[in-house]
Amino acid sequence: MSERDRKPGFRRGGGKAPDKGRESGRRPPWRDREASPDGPVILYGWHTVAAALANPQRRIRKLYLSENAARRLSDEKIDTRVTPEIVRPSLIDQRLGPDAVHQGLLAEADPLPSPDIDTLPQDGIVLVLDQITDPHNVGAILRSAAAFAVKAIVTTARHSPEATGVLAKSASGALELVPLVTVQNLARALAEMNDQGFLTVGLDSQGSENLGSVALRQPLALVLGAEGKGLRQLTRETCGVVARLDMPGEIKSLNVSNAAVLALYIGASRLGLMGGG
Template structure:
């Protein structure tokens, strides 16, 4: 029997309270600390749930898995789709996952505990294509949706602040629908300083703000391009605005002149990718 046809081994959880044997995690020196997750778990454990989120993590060799809980139906589907679980899962009843996540979480019978992914440094950003910069956007649903759009538009990375940003776990990961494994997250301590560094490296940093001087569609965009988005309501902070090389707006023809930040990100990415000839 070929390895790829081999069925994953499962064991059924009996609800024991024995200590988990977690693999020792090594951190490379000189690397920035990972974007940590705390939701629903101890220490820096990342919680991932839902079909697309968990299967994307299983397909990512950089994701170190600690524990995998599956319902019988989810385990059967993984076997039928020949998806390697990489670790021996625990087969549990759906209500056990419900208890872990709460009744509103759509987990589809899959829950993973994993290590956070390492966060690359700002100096590793590719000097081509598009990068997104998030200025204190705290809603995990919005950040997850932005990540999903970023993956669709082949964004090179997302830059965000270490503080005033959601953890890369739980709701955010579910909203990202697997994009957490595809788009590098670069966390920085000081956003204005990082934007200055990007300006010095030749990035065109374009802040999106309703009070921008030009419509984004009329700006002469160039690579590498960094689109900077602010939180809903507050928008870009003053120092962020002052550090961007251009501040532009998104003009709307209808009565409502503003968009949810995740929708604004999609529109800005479409304009940017189209103007730069990145649409294929």
């Protein structure tokens, strides 16, 4: 999300037939702007698009549907909010590539607003991502964050994937449920969170104690570093606590999205945030 898309505030959580030229294999009437910060957010797949349509804060610019997808939306009484264009699935394949599982739905939308760091709620758990660049991992973390009712995810404006395309698909609708707070300087944002009363816990294999032994409290910020590099030095130094995730098996490290799930489970359990807690 570009800086111009940032806005203050905090939140929780039958079309026309295509013409023959489009049917004949020519490039469809949309441009590939996923890589451009000024372009629309690209959303595809059933859960991703359905969640966006259900989110009143998400402005849908264009909606492309296969006949089957349009019928399913109608059967499930999901309001498309804009007049969709009915296209062949092959045209969506052409837009996204043959490996994208789009299920006959593609939407172009405006980015969601990025809340300011000082609007974070003073309870629950927040995740902080230190230059995690793989959109699959960030999308999976978003999905887990939604499952654990995480209040927000804080990430950097640079060295992080745009909230579009593969990330949105991997999040499976969670992009509409968990606010993304975009900051220019992560260490400065962590220092501000410390001042706000957050317990900031960096997760690192060289942490001084096991996360399960740390005296956790709310509001809690769990800070995750990129795979391979881990937490940057300044990030680690700004965290109030640096903890590790101890495991009994031969492999001692986890994929960052799996580590996020484990840390969230430990944090939510210790803080009494689980459903039966």
